[in-house]
Amino acid sequence: MSRSFLGLPGRRSGGFPEAAHHALADTQLRRNLRKATTTIRTKRARVVGELADWEELREAGRAIKERTLRHLDVYLEQLESAVIERGGVVHWARDAAEACQIATDLVKAKGETEVVKVKSMATDEIGLNEFLAENGISAYETDLAELIVQLGHDKQSHILVPAIHKNRSEIREIFIREMPSVPAGLSDDPVELAMAARQHLREKFLSAKVGISGANFAVAETGTLAVVESEGNGRMCLTLPETLISIVGIEKVVPTWNDLEVFLQLLPRSSTAERMNPYTSLWSGVTPGDGPQEFHLILLDNGRTNVLKDEVSRQSLACIRCSACLNVCPVYERTGGQAYNSVYPGPIGAILTPAMKGVEKAATLPYASSLCGACYDVCPVKINIPEVLVHLRAEVVDSKRHRRLPTGEAAAMKAMAWVFDSPERLERAQKAARKGSGVLARDGIIGRMPGPLHVWTDTRDAPALPAETFREWWRRTRGQR
Ligand code: SF4
Numbered sequence: 394m395s396r397s398f399l400g401l402p403g404r405r406s407g408g409f410p411e412a413a414h415h416a417l418a419d420t421q422l423r424r425n426l427r428k429a430t431t432t433i434r435t436k437r438a439r440v441v442g443e444l445a446d447w448e449e450l451r452e453a454g455r456a457i458k459e460r461t462l463r464h465l466d467v468y469l470e471q472l473e474s475a476v477i478e479r480g481g482v483v484h485w486a487r488d489a490a491e492a493c494q495i496a497t498d499l500v501k502a503k504g505e506t507e508v509v510k511v512k513s514m515a516t517d518e519i520g521l522n523e524f525l526a527e528n529g530i531s532a533y534e535t536d537l538a539e540l541i542v543q544l545g546h547d548k549q550s551h552i553l554v555p556a557i558h559k560n561r562s563e564i565r566e567i568f569i570r571e572m573p574s575v576p577a578g579l580s581d582d583p584v585e586l587a588m589a590a591r592q593h594l595r596e597k598f599l600s601a602k603v604g605i606s607g608a609n610f611a612v613a614e615t616g617t618l619a620v621v622e623s624e625g626n627g628r629m630c631l632t633l634p635e636t637l638i639s640i641v642g643i644e645k646v647v648p649t650w651n652d653l654e655v656f657l658q659l660l661p662r663s664s665t666a667e668r669m670n671p672y673t674s675l676w677s678g679v680t681p682g683d684g685p686q687e688f689h690l691i692l693l694d695n696g697r698t699n700v701l702k703d704e705v706s707r708q709s710l711a712c713i714r715c716s717a718c719l720n721v722c723p724v725y726e727r728t729g730g731q732a733y734n735s736v737y738p739g740p741i742g743a744i745l746t747p748a749m750k751g752v753e754k755a756a757t758l759p760y761a762s763s764l765c766g767a768c769y770d771v772c773p774v775k776i777n778i779p780e781v782l783v784h785l786r787a788e789v790v791d792s793k794r795h796r797r798l799p800t801g802e803a804a805a806m807k808a809m810a811w812v813f814d815s816p817e818r819l820e821r822a823q824k825a826a827r828k829g830s831g832v833l834a835r836d837g838i839i840g841r842m843p844g845p846l847h848v849w850t851d852t853r854d855a856p857a858l859p860a861e862t863f864r865e866w867w868r869r870t871r872g873q874r
Contacts, residue, residue, distance in 0.1 A: 408757035412732035413724075422558050426729050429557045430720045436666035437717060437771070444662070454659050455775040457652045458711035462701065468613040468646045469692065475616025479678025481688040486640075489519035492693050496521060496605065496638050497528050499689055503636055505530070505603050511620060511627040512536035513607025514552065514714060515640045515693055517736045521605070532605065533597045535626040537590050544571040550730030550738060552716040553664050558729050561586065594626065604634035604685065608641045609713070610656060611690075614649045617677040618690070621660060621670045628674050637676075637685035642693050644710040656713055659773035663715035696749030705784040706748040711774045712741050718768035718778060724761055733758065740768035744781040752788045759785035801845055816864075823862050830858040 416422060441447050461468055473483045486492035492515075500508055508525065510516065510532050522532045522543075534543045541556040542549050545567045549555030556564065561581035568575050568586065572593050579589055606627070608618040618639055620627050631637060647653050661670040679688050700706050719725045719739030730738030735746040735755070743762055747755040759782050762768075768778040793800055799807070812822045833839045834857035842850045849855060861869070 409728075409732055409734070409761045410757055412734060413728040413761070416728045416732045421560075422729055423727060425558055425560050426726055429551075429554065430726050433554075433666060434720045437663060437720065440662045440666050440668055443668075450655060450659055451773055451775050453655045454713075454773055455711065457647065457655060458774050459708075461646060461648060461652075462644070462707060462710055465643065465646070465701065468648055469643055471613040471648075472611055472616055472646050473692075475613065476678055476688075476690050477616075479616050481616065481678040481690055484689060484691045486691050486693050486695070488695050492519045492640055492691050492695065493521055493524035495689075495691050496640060497525060497530065499636070499638055500525070500530050500603050501528070503603055505601075507531050507533065507597070507601055508603045508605050509533050509535050509597050509601040509630045509634065510539075511604070511606040511630045512539045512555075512622065513605070513640065514736055515607045515642050516605060517549065518642075519640070519693070519695065521640070533594070533601070535594050535598070535630055536622070537587065537624055537626070540590055540594070541567060544568070548731055549736070551719060552714050552730075552738070552741075554716075558731070598626075598629045598633055601634050603636045603638065604630040606631055606637065606639045608639055608645055609660070610653055611641055611646045612648075612650055612653055613646050615677050617650075617675050619653065619657075620674045621657070621672070622674075623665060623667075623671050625672050628672050631674050631676065632684045634685055636687040636689070638689045638691065640691045640693055642695070643697050644712075660713055660715055663713075663717040663771070663773040699751075700745075700748045703748065706744065706781050708776050709741065709744045709748055709778075709781055711776055712745065713774060714741075715773055717771040717773065721767040721771050723763060723765065723767070728761075733761065740778045740782075741776070744776075744778055744785060747785050747789075748781070752785055753792050756789045756792070759789060805845075820862070820864065823858070827858045827860075833857075 444450065476483050484495045486495055506529055508530060510522075512534070516522070522534075525532050534540050536555075538554055538556040539549070541547075541559060541564050545556075545559070547556075547559075551557040559567075561583065564586055565579060565581040568589050569579060572589060574592050575589050579585055606620055609621045610619040611617070612619070618641070620631060622628075647656065657670065657673065661667040676684065676688075679686055697710060700710055716739070718741055719730070722740050725739040730742070733739070733742045733746070735742045735758070737745045740762060743758045747758050752759070762779070762782050764779045764782060766779050769776070769780075772778065790803075793803060812818045829843075830839060833842065837857045839850060839855040839857055841847055842855060
């Protein structure tokens with residue numbers, strides 16, 4: 394594999410703080426993000442406010458996901474049987490390597506060297522495009538935003554709007570540079586840009602024999618897959634090629650069509666702030682004479698059963714990838730998605746990535762949050778993201794306990810525990826700290842603390858210690874200990 398699972402190639406290493414520091418220096422990026430997230434956020438709040446039973450819908454979505462995850466094995470087997478019954482083939486992939494190999498073998502078996510793709514986070518997660526390229530197969534992204542990212546040799550930064558970090562003039566430059574068919578004098582007018590992309594893609598749609606997709610939902614009772622998109626490009630990918638390969642995370646299963654109905658109401662309002670989704674494609678196996686005549690479903694685990702085992706993190710598998718949590722997150726709005734070094738950025742990425750990969754491999758992500766709770770408030774399936782973040786932070790701390798040399802934080806916490814364990818020690822420490830505080834403070838504020846403590850004051854001021862502690866006040870006013 395050309396990249397490790399969930400990590401993105403070409404990204405800066407060193408974790409979220411370093412990548413965020415780098416992103417914060419990019420003022421154009423911050424302007425683009427602020428404009429885009431503010432617009433989507435405002436529209437979403439308006440359309441969600443139109444529904445009197447929005448909270449009941451959210452609760453229904455949460456309950457369906459919870460029940461499905463509790464009986465995931467049963468629904469997956471039901472899905473498998475229904476897909477096979479309708480002429481499809483089902484493959485099970487334990488990890489990214491297996492899923493990539495299965496998909497590549499299927500394309501090779503058709504003797505093809507080109508595939509068209511519908512926007513799919515699962516295929517991004519497993520690094521499918523890179524794997525196909527290593528095997529001599531070119532994958533063409535057909536979603537407009539994914540196309541911009543692919544042509545720009547860039548990485549996506551938003552679940553729904555992967556090119557959110559690019560403005561119109563930057564997109565125009567990419568098109569002029571990368572599209573041979575682009576008309577002379579292309580402007581940055583959105584209609585002109587969309588027409589240029591359409592021209593570029595049309596040829597691929599008509600020539601490709603294999604299409605690759607993900608799916609937003611998979612209905613167990615009928616083996617039906619659903620792709621929800623806004624442009625219609627997905628529909629062309631799903632219907633024109635002779636062979637369709639769908640790579641779908643095992644958590645995407647929903648038991649029945651009645652359950653699907655709930656999510657088809659929750660998703661468009663939460664994601665693109667639309668009352669109804671423009672293009673919802675549904676297909677069940679193979680229909681003779683209509684659409685692809687060969688259908689393969691690859692069911693992907695890739696760490697999901699590890700998340701399922703964890704009673705607190707499990708709720709993150711309920712995510713329907715609406716991106717509402719990204720658009721309200723003050724951290725995401727300033728750093729953008731690439732700082733998370735994961736296919737899944739923002740608050741959901743901060744919990745899903747470490748839960749799937751293991752906290753040792755993404756130890757800084759659970760801290761990429763102010764724990765303000767805005768993500769929880771907007772999540773259409775009520776994932777308690779702050780709760781999972783705190784749980785994962787505890788796991789990060791626990792994962793460092795076995796080290797022979799304790800971290801600075803662990804040593805400091807041990808010392809604090811020793812001090813807090815005794816009233817006398819605490820009082821002596823407070824007196825000493827007050828003396829130090831008196832020397833360092835200016836106008837009641839400590840701007841920089843000495844030694845390793847400077848990390849705290851690098852990004853915030855610390856208040857000077859008060860002249861009197863609570864215990865001293867108590868003794869003075871009540872005359873007792
Ligand atoms: S966690 Fe919730 S709000 Fe965020 S993308 Fe998933 S479903 Fe949407």
